[in-house]
Amino acid sequence: MVSGTGRVLVLGGTGEARRLATALVADGVDVLSSLAGRVADPVLPPGEVRIGGFGGIEGLTAWLAENPVDAVVDATHPFATTMTASAAAAADLAGVPLLRLQRPGWTAQPGDDWRWVDSLEGAAAAVAGFDRVFLTTGRQGLAAFAGLTAHCLVRSVDPPEPPLPARTTVVLERGPFSLDDELALLREHAVEVVVTKDSGGSMTAAKLTAARELGLPVVLVRRPPLPEGVPVVATVDEALTWVRAGLDRASSVD
Known part of the structure; x- marks a missing residue:
């Protein structure tokens, strides 16, 4: 477990994003959750919150350059295709580690049509x-x-x-x-x-x-395809493991 080290940008708006932010804040991590602002009265996660878009790939790349973070977790909705694509491209351009947290899709049961x-x-x-x-x-x-x-x-x-x-x-x-x-x-x-x-x-x-x-x-x-080359996990616990390991590595380098 990390304690009071690192800064993480969580692209949120989902229950998984809120649970991830809650766990990281409890660890002492500096978390900034970004919400698209499409819901008038969103349920806010703990930690710092920004609401509104970044302005596409160019805007997010510029934001990352001006607001350094140790990692980005894209925990947006499975159909937030524009944000997911922008996050993948911007994180690559900015050289910031990126993880996609996406819950599994539904599975048909006997009797389903x-x-x-x-x-x-x-x-x-x-x-x-x-x-x-x-x-x-x-x-x-x-x-x-x-x-x-x-x-x-x-x-x-x-x-x-x-x-x-x-x-x-x-x-x-x-x-x-x-x-x-x-x-x-x-x-x-x-x-x-x-x-x-x-x-x-x-x-x-x-x-x-x-x-x-x-x-x-x-x-x-059906869900849209995910960007190639981005690691993907299905649970908040897996995302926590990834973030904590990355912050530990960054702390040891410092």
Whole structure:
């Protein structure tokens, strides 16, 4: 365990990022968590927090040059493709060690009717024949479904912005969601198909169990590929081991 040494930039916004920041702060590490600012009232981790983008690869590279850190952990959402790509390129240019912390995706269980697609546009095409659709893809990217004539139930933390499907009901909620809650929601709105991204994790997995119990199909958007050459771990404990080892090495060199 390290104690009071090093500075780490955590690209966050996920539960894993908050748990990592909490553990590192408890170690005495100087942690800066960066949040994209897409949620109006985010759950903040301990330690220093900055909110807002860096300005792409060039902006993050410049930031790293002006604000030296010993390591960067990209613990953003599995679908935060722009930030993940920028982090990989900027860390390489700045010569800063980078780790990708990404929770495993979901695994189908007996009785699941999962239909995989490669994009939100593909998901919209896959549900074109249904009349009542539950969209749980987050408020970013809902424009891909704007042309649907189905009644669409949209759930997000903050109000979504247009364009939206013509017949849309919005539910503003933040997870985690229980199985009973999800079953009640699907029944109340007579949902025929669920659309989601392969986000993984337990906070929003109950909807998949609910769909299975009700015999509903689920359209899942596959995860985008990760940048090549970046080490990847699946758990906070693995990320802690990586960070601690790197800070120990840096401390011994100093």
